Amino acid sequence: MPASASPPLPAHRDGNVLRWLIAYTASLVGDxxxxxxLAWSAQKVAGPAEVGLVMSAGALPRALLMLAGGVVADRxxxxxxVLGSDALRCVSILAVAGGIxxxxxxxxxxxxxxxxxxxxxxxxxxxxxxxxxxxxxxxxLARVTGMRSLAMRVxxxxxxxxxxxxxxLSGEAAxxxxxxxxxxxxxxxxxxxxxRPLGTQEEGMTPSHGAWHDLLDGLRYIRRHALIFxxxxxxxxxxxxxxxxxxxxLVLLNDARHWGASGYGWIAGAFGxxxxxxxxxxxxxxWIRRVGLVLPATLFVACAGMVTIALxxxxxxTVATAxxxxxxxxxxxxxxNALIQAVADPAYLGRVTSxxxxxxxxxxxxxxxxxxxxxxxxxxxxxxxGCGTFACLGVLVSLSSSAVRGAELPRQRSAGASD
Numbered sequence: 001m002p003a004s005a006s007p008p009l010p011a012h013r014d015g016n017v018l019r020w021l022i023a024y025t026a027s028l029v030g031d032x033x034x035x036x037x038l039a040w041s042a043q044k045v046a047g048p049a050e051v052g053l054v055m056s057a058g059a060l061p062r063a064l065l066m067l068a069g070g071v072v073a074d075r076x077x078x079x080x081x082v083l084g085s086d087a088l089r090c091v092s093i094l095a096v097a098g099g100i101x102x103x104x105x106x107x108x109x110x111x112x113x114x115x116x117x118x119x120x121x122x123x124x125x126x127x128x129x130x131x132x133x134x135x136x137x138x139x140x141l142a143r144v145t146g147m148r149s150l151a152m153r154v155x156x157x158x159x160x161x162x163x164x165x166x167x168x169l170s171g172e173a174a175x176x177x178x179x180x181x182x183x184x185x186x187x188x189x190x191x192x193x194x195x196r197p198l199g200t201q202e203e204g205m206t207p208s209h210g211a212w213h214d215l216l217d218g219l220r221y222i223r224r225h226a227l228i229f230x231x232x233x234x235x236x237x238x239x240x241x242x243x244x245x246x247x248x249x250l251v252l253l254n255d256a257r258h259w260g261a262s263g264y265g266w267i268a269g270a271f272g273x274x275x276x277x278x279x280x281x282x283x284x285x286x287w288i289r290r291v292g293l294v295l296p297a298t299l300f301v302a303c304a305g306m307v308t309i310a311l312x313x314x315x316x317x318t319v320a321t322a323x324x325x326x327x328x329x330x331x332x333x334x335x336x337n338a339l340i341q342a343v344a345d346p347a348y349l350g351r352v353t354s355x356x357x358x359x360x361x362x363x364x365x366x367x368x369x370x371x372x373x374x375x376x377x378x379x380x381x382x383x384x385x386g387c388g389t390f391a392c393l394g395v396l397v398s399l400s401s402s403a404v405r406g407a408e409l410p411r412q413r414s415a416g417a418s419d
Contacts, residue, residue, distance in 0.1 A: 011143040012283060017136050019193050020135050021148070022189055023185075023187075028152060028159070029159045030178075030181075030186075032156065032159020034093060034176070036159070036160055037172055038054060041172045042105075045110075061118035061122060062118040067218075067358060068211065068215065069123040069350075072126075072127075073127040073354070074214065074347060078134065079195055082131065082190060083191065085120045086124065086186055087183075087187060090181075090183035091180075093113070093117075093179050096109060096113050100173040125354075126351075126357060129356070133196075133341050141409070142287055142288065142338040145282065147283050149278070153276045163179075166178050215351070218354075219355070221348050222352060222355055226403040227404060228352060232340070233397055237394035238299060238302070239359050241306075241392075243367075245384060248367075248371045254267060271323065274323040274324060274329075275326040275329065278328075278331040278334065281331075282331065287409055291407055296394070296395040296399055301328035306388030309384060310385050339407055339409065343407075374386075
């Protein structure tokens with residue numbers, strides 16, 4: 001064997017990673033178009049209360065079954081679960097599109113679709129989150145995390161207007177059909193993605209002693225891990241303190257300061273632009289030194305930005321601060337996720353990912369009514385300061401953990417690296 005070998009291709013030039021990224025992006029855009037079609041179809045056949053029921057129907061099974069989805073991903077392998085769940089989403093949405101093309105959309109059909117979509121999402125989300133360590137080398141995980149974050153932004157930006165355009169031109173059935181076809185597009189690309197062997201177990205052959213035992217075993221693994229557990233706690237604190245407040249509070253803050261719809265658009269756009277910039281920077285840089293200290297630093301900047309937004313009644317300064325918060329919060333989330341994936345035992349990746357994703361899709365929405373009620377009671381300024389301070393607990397947790405302080409991302413190999 002030669003003494004040295006060329007380093008692996010960086011993720012943004014690796015065809016295997018790019019095929020996965022295109023498939024993932026197509027699936028995300030399909031997600032966004034599906035929600036446009038679901039909301040528009042519901043409002044045509046029902047009142048506001050029923051529309052809310054339809055739109056929230058998928059959230060409950062997704063949250064309740066997310067941890068079980070992690071067990072399934074570890075037991076059968078994330079690639080199989082991703083392919084199977086994407087195929088189910090494709091078939092179910094195309095079937096509904098066909099049904100709506102033949103007759104008017106029925107409320108019961110939309111509720112059933114939303115419930116089924118939520119169940120399948122509970123399988124898909126942990127599995128797709130466990131794929132990056134299987135498609136690239138450990139030193140490229142941070143870059144792939146940045147690329148994944150960019151894909152999420154593309155889905156959020158491209159999906160709704162595309163869905164609205166198709167809806168305006170061709171109606172509900174065509175919009176559902178476009179979402180289904182995007183899921184169908186992702187399938188052949190995912191079939192061609194090669195998996196890297198991880199550990200001693202072959203994919204889909206993880207030993208099992210029953211689903212409940214596997215779930216508890218995964219939770220015990222997270223609780224006992226010196227690095228993963230504090231990172232999960234820090235991420236949860238950030239979701240509760242920052243995400244819930246920003247998603248609901250920015251609307252109420254904008255209304256309280258009478259900046260109008262354009263003002264809110266500037267603020268939300270700045271935040272999204274900052275988050276997209278963080279993903280692009282991580283994709284380009286690929287590796288960050290002393291990431292265990294960078295992590296609490298980015299969270300602290302996001303928390304300080306929250307407090308600044310509350311105290312400075314100037315739209316231009318608020319817009320600039322929102323961009324900084326988006327940049328810092330996006331960097332924090334990506335680095336937190338990359339570290340977790342870099343150190344997680346391959347046998348537990350699905351279950352670890354399911355817990356991480358549950359904190360993201362489960363905790364933040366639960367905080368929406370709390371934030372709204374708190375702002376109604378104490379005012380937007382006090383709530384922004386309080387929630388920003390609460391999220392800073394994550395900074396203290398990070399700095400109090402020696403495992404987090406000393407954490408490093410896997411180093412990228414240089415051209416002369418020896419085997």
